[in-house]
Amino acid sequence: MVVIVVKVILVYDISTETKEGVKRLNKVRKIARRYLDHIQKSVFEGELTEGEVEKLKFELSCVIDKNEDFVIIYKMPPSIMMERDFLTNTEDPSSNFI
């Protein structure tokens, strides 16, 4: 069996104007943390198998509001040389090159 691993960036904007929104945000973070590293307030990163990506997407789809929230998953080859520049004083959890 060939297991394909991909680099993943998860970016979201969960509408937190209501209590339900705050709950959704907490659920999204809880799910994302099980799969990826928390990079910034609403950005997670990591390397996952295609199967894990599908599971992550399914779990997130169960808790988000498809009309109120915004969620994107970027997938790219794990070998890619990608540079990450923080313009703010966010702690960099890894090196600049990922």
Next chain:
Amino acid sequence: MVVIVVKVILVYDISTETKEGVKRLNKVRKIARRYLDHIQKSVFEGELTEGEVEKLKFELSCVIDKNEDFVIIYKMPPSIMMERDFLTNTEDPSSNFI
């Protein structure tokens, strides 16, 4: 002169709890729109020269609060096959493959 072009993803969380924060958010969006395409509430994408990236970073640095806000610029080779999955009903401004 060799002009290096890179694919760019700009992701930000601007703290909008104060009036100043809302102003910063508007300024960030105004600057980002001059360089990149608006993909989602707080995500922009595009292809820029290294010089344009530096200008963008400089302009953003002038308006953001480095301790309150979170801003990341991802840079990667323009030839990369990157897949973008929207989990919500956000309009997809281009195709799934970018």
